[in-house]
Amino acid sequence: MKSVPQRMTAIDPEVPGGPEVLVPVERPVPLPGAGEVLIRVAAAGVNRPDVVQRLGAYPPPPGVTSIPGLEVAGEVVAVGADVPTEVIGQPMCALIAGGGYAEYAVAPLGQCLTVPAALSMVEAAAMPETLFTVWTNLFERGYAREGETALVHGGTSGIGTMAISLCNLFGVTVIVTAGSEDKVAACRAHGADHAINYKTEDFVERIKTITDGRGVDIVLDMVGGDYVARNIKCMADDGRHVSIAAQGGMLATVPVWEIMRRRLTLTGSTLRARDEAFKTLVADELAGTVWPHVAAGKLKPLIDRTFSLADAAEAHRHMESGAHMGKIVLVP
Incomplete structure (x- = not known):
């Protein structure tokens, strides 16, 4: 396990509302459970469901953190039970049910894809969702x-x-x-x-x-x-x-x-509420059918703009303006 602090900066609004509720707060670093990895977040994608969640109309599934964010990329720094320690240190991007707007996030290993050299961390974070x-x-x-x-x-x-x-x-x-x-x-x-x-x-x-x-x-x-x-x-x-x-x-x-x-x-269909087994099957399918094209540099997300994690409110204002072309990404 790499050196991991106990506390982290995250965006975790206590009440629904406009973009102004997205302010940095301090939260405990989550612990990976069985089958999970802890990722030091290098970048996190911003998606329309995050906006709907912020407005109070799309609550996280039961047991999922209230911190928004459905996709991240970064380095694995710790693993839970049943996950080989060789995974520590690997660059991964992941589809998650919440928790992306933070310095650290937990992801099921089955929902992770290895970030190839052809992708930057910002690009990798803009892919999964x-x-x-x-x-x-x-x-x-x-x-x-x-x-x-x-x-x-x-x-x-x-x-x-x-x-x-x-x-x-x-x-x-x-x-x-x-x-x-x-x-x-x-x-x-x-x-x-x-x-x-x-x-x-x-x-x-x-x-x-x-x-x-x-x-x-x-x-x-x-x-x-x-x-x-x-x-x-x-x-x-x-x-x-x-x-x-x-x-x-x-x-x-x-x-x-x-x-x-x-x-x-x-x-x-909706994706967020689907179980881990389904998302793992999709990740396996993508690893075989699409990820080789990603590794070859033939498929990249279109990045519109990046914002710092502290500027998550501005990122949401930009998304709601409808002026973006492609993905908006937060960088802790």
């Missing part, structure tokens, strides 16, 4: 495969930019939506085959034009609400619609006959 989410939803639940076409809303988000990268890597044509001409251009520069400004264009009509009336095979939707019925109009026969968030509304009215007539599939 979006990679696990896009892989499980677009490629597993949505069955995206080479030669198909996907529609991804929120093209400039961390999820959107990761979806573009993975579609490029695995031969899926990707159409994204974004809210300004600058963002449309940025999505195209990042590798989107088509990008639609949803504020000035009807994405349903544009997709009919782009696909010659056929429609898309998969929709990855984080809007919900009235977008669901509009997405269905964009789908090809036997298309799959995967919901991963509902920023535009929790309820949708859908045309049941269209779903029946065209054999459409509507599904969705």
Whole structure:
């Protein structure tokens, strides 16, 4: 075990509220339990669920720390029972259920991936949450495969930019939506085959034009609400619609006959509440299918900006402004 202090700086708001509740406090350094490692955090990703948690609308699962943060990268400095001591000193990034906004964080070993030389710690910290989410939803639940076409809303988000990268890597044509001409251009520069400004264009009509009336095979939707019925109009026969968030509304009215007539599939998932066994299976799959591309330098997250841990409030203000392209990362 490397030298580890007993106390650490963390962001752990006592009450829900605006970004101003994200102030540095002192907390005990967590102890790794059986099957877990303790990571000295070099960088931590900022994600939309962190904002929702800060507002009091997305509490951590039972038994999980109230410190926000769903992904980290850094050096393993201690291990719990059942973890070989050879892991100490290794650079790892990890998907966690909470605790990332801190100098130290605990992660199940099964949810860790070794950071290859091709990635910086900031890049590694920006990978797990979006990679696990896009892989499980677009490629597993949505069955995206080479030669198909996907529609991804929120093209400039961390999820959107990761979806573009993975579609490029695995031969899926990707159409994204974004809210300004600058963002449309940025999505195209990042590798989107088509990008639609949803504020000035009807994405349903544009997709009919782009696909010659056929429609898309998969929709990855984080809007919900009235977008669901509009997405269905964009789908090809036997298309799959995967919901991963509902920023535009929790309820949708859908045309049941269209779903029946065209054999459409509507599904969705959340990741944070899934158990460790599931996340370990996903990590194993990613290690075999995606991580070799990462190690070869062919897949990197798009980094928008980094902030110090003490400036977590500014990081959240930046995310809520919608001005970012790619990932926002905290650096302790």
